[in-house]
Amino acid sequence: MPELPEVETVRRSLAPHLRGRRLIAAVVREARLRWPPPDDLETRIRGRQILGLQRRGKYLLMQLDDAWLIIHLGMSGNLRLLPADTPVRKHDHIDLLLEGGQVLRYHDPRRFGALLWTPDPAGHPLIASLGVEPLSEEFDGACLHALCQGRSSAIKQVIMDAHLLVGVGNIYANEALFHAGVDPRTPAGRLSRPRCARLAAAIKETLMRAIEAGGSTLRDFVDGHGNPGWFQQTYRVYGRAGQPCTICGSLIRTLRQNARATYYCPRCQRR
CATH class of the missing domain: 3.20.190.10 (MutM-like, N-terminal)
Known part of the structure; x- marks a missing residue:
């Protein structure tokens, strides 16, 4: 999608x-x-x-x-x-x-x-019913921390919930969590303010870099003039199960969360 x-x-x-x-x-x-x-x-x-x-x-x-x-x-x-x-x-x-x-x-x-x-x-x-725009000035570490309060759901599920935060789909949730060093299974309510600040910044940066690359073309995505994106060439974890982490060399792992594939580095991303 x-x-x-x-x-x-x-x-x-x-x-x-x-x-x-x-x-x-x-x-x-x-x-x-x-x-x-x-x-x-x-x-x-x-x-x-x-x-x-x-x-x-x-x-x-x-x-x-x-x-x-x-x-x-x-x-x-x-x-x-x-x-x-x-x-x-x-x-x-x-x-x-x-x-x-x-x-x-x-x-x-x-x-x-x-x-x-x-x-x-x-x-x-x-x-x-849509939530906060992740590229808006409103969205920052404090905003994310407030969204996470009292929630026991995994952080990946929370940042993908369009009623809380819009537009962060599976690909970019995986990538942002890797760049922030956050294990996708971490209960959202356990994230400290500093970790929320890092994750909010990673979400913004990941989305902006993807936009600059014209998005991701995994199957048939093209822009309004028929041009494919190339952000998929820079993925650190998404779709890389069993391959070495580009940071530490550990093998990227995968699991299922809410029927979606999750990819993470067991060493670089902690709960």
């Missing part, structure tokens, strides 16, 4: 090319997504101007004249800006046609994504 760095990469690749453009039509070839688009999407968007493209967690928020589109890429979706005459491929479910002969095309083989209409994204149920 595209995580915060991938969604932010898509936003940055598209925003300068969409701002100020006018939508002239929409084509919905497949509405059976995780949440279906409105039946009258074409009528709603026709003639509206795009004022900006923002991100909240793993959601893209397209601001129009008097409404918003909420876009979620699901497990395998991508959003690309293409010439309007580009041949349609299998799984190209929605086109937003732009003035000037281009189309914003939503492609999603697994159909776990969505394109929704809302007058106010902040009040939409999918957005209203």
Whole structure:
């Protein structure tokens, strides 16, 4: 699933090319997504101007004249800006046609994504329940320490809980915990303020480095122009079970937490 760095990469690749453009039509070839688009999407968007493209967690928020589109890429979706005459491929479910002969095309083989209409994204149920943005000034060691208080759940589960902290998916949780030297099984409530400060800094740094690398392309992720990311080439623990730690040489271990694969170094990361 595209995580915060991938969604932010898509936003940055598209925003300068969409701002100020006018939508002239929409084509919905497949509405059976995780949440279906409105039946009258074409009528709603026709003639509206795009004022900006923002991100909240793993959601893209397209601001129009008097409404918003909420876009979620699901497990395998991508959003690309293409010439309007580009041949349609299998799984190209929605086109937003732009003035000037281009189309914003939503492609999603697994159909776990969505394109929704809302007058106010902040009040939409999918957005209203989201937690703190990890790249915001609000998020720091003190904020993380407060989120952890009274929680016996493993710290990895806590930083992946979108109701507490948004956008930190499995890949980046594993990597950030390694860089902070925190065992992913550590009960969140046991983390001291200094360790929370190190982990918060590691989360920010890991996410920013991933964004600078264009995200991670493990299967089919591409940005708005079809370019893959390369952050996967720098992983320290994720997907490296049985390989030596790049710091101490110990073999990276793996386990399952909440049905997700966890990778860690038994020497560098302590409880």
